[in-house]
Amino acid sequence: MRIDVITLFPGMFTGPLTESILQRAQDEGHLELKFHDLREFGIGNYKQVDDSPYGGGAGMVLKPDVLVEAIERVSNEGKEGKEGKPWRIYLSPRGERLVQQKVEQIASDHEWLILLCGHYEGIDQRVIDGGWIDEEISIGDYVLTGGEIPAMVLIDAVARHIPGVLGKEESAAEESFSESLDRKKEYPHYTRPEEFRGLNVPEVLLNGHHAEIEKWRRQQIDN
Ligand code: 4FN
Numbered sequence: 001m002r003i004d005v006i007t008l009f010p011g012m013f014t015g016p017l018t019e020s021i022l023q024r025a026q027d028e029g030h031l032e033l034k035f036h037d038l039r040e041f042g043i044g045n046y047k048q049v050d051d052s053p054y055g056g057g058a059g060m061v062l063k064p065d066v067l068v069e070a071i072e073r074v075s076n077e078g079k080e081g082k083e084g085k086p087w088r089i090y091l092s093p094r095g096e097r098l099v100q101q102k103v104e105q106i107a108s109d110h111e112w113l114i115l116l117c118g119h120y121e122g123i124d125q126r127v128i129d130g131g132w133i134d135e136e137i138s139i140g141d142y143v144l145t146g147g148e149i150p151a152m153v154l155i156d157a158v159a160r161h162i163p164g165v166l167g168k169e170e171s172a173a174e175e176s177f178s179e180s181l182d183r184k185k186e187y188p189h190y191t192r193p194e195e196f197r198g199l200n201v202p203e204v205l206l207n208g209h210h211a212e213i214e215k216w217r218r219q220q221i222d223n
Helices: 020-027 064-075 100-109 148-159 168-179 210-222
Strands: 002-007 032-037 087-097 112-117 135-138
Touching (some): 002 064, 020 148, 064 112, 087 100, 087 148, 100 148, 135 148
Parallel strands (some): 002 032, 002 112, 087 135
16 A cells, blocks of 8 residues: 655654554555655745635634645656555544544555645645545544644554555454454453562463453453
């Protein structure tokens, strides 16, 4: 999968996406990430990207001409139809809430994503109404300073579902997860040592009695 991110702050992405599973996914060619600095599409000598809102009010709004220029330029970087058309997502507090089912749908339906990150008060509504965005997605109901962290959350969640990204064992665990234990919740985990500062691992986990362990884990989830 290819993911292009349009952002005023491409530097925010360098740390979190270059470690562990996401770095390996990129090294092995399963995931290709590209970051595009919105400032480079800015207008005039000052590379203006924002302006004050019509109707008044606080803050600034990202300009539609700058945003559409960026979206169109990135869209035309496709490698001769190899990835098809990009699915363009605006990370927005007004978007549909990102849930696991949505993550899996995005991963399976699209070979190429463009993620647009807002800043200040957001983007000019005409970018959405004019058809330059396919879908608005929100990671949850809280005030943020920008769409960059939501974009990283989406990338992390989607990347796990790209074939080859997870190891054999993790993929198998993922499959059985949906069949048995509730994938929405989690049971408590323990590892060595068996006793830590007076705290013991539940006895049932030490016996190796598979059905009993499964039953115990279900009980923990239902709490
Ligand atoms: N946020 C709310 C109401 C009004 C404004 C905001 C808010 C970043 C550009 C959007 C926020 C939350 C989840 C993107 C929030 C998300 C954003 C997201 C986001 C700067 C404008 C803004 C009612 C949700 C509390 C700032 C509620 N998922 N505005 O945060 O981009 O993706």
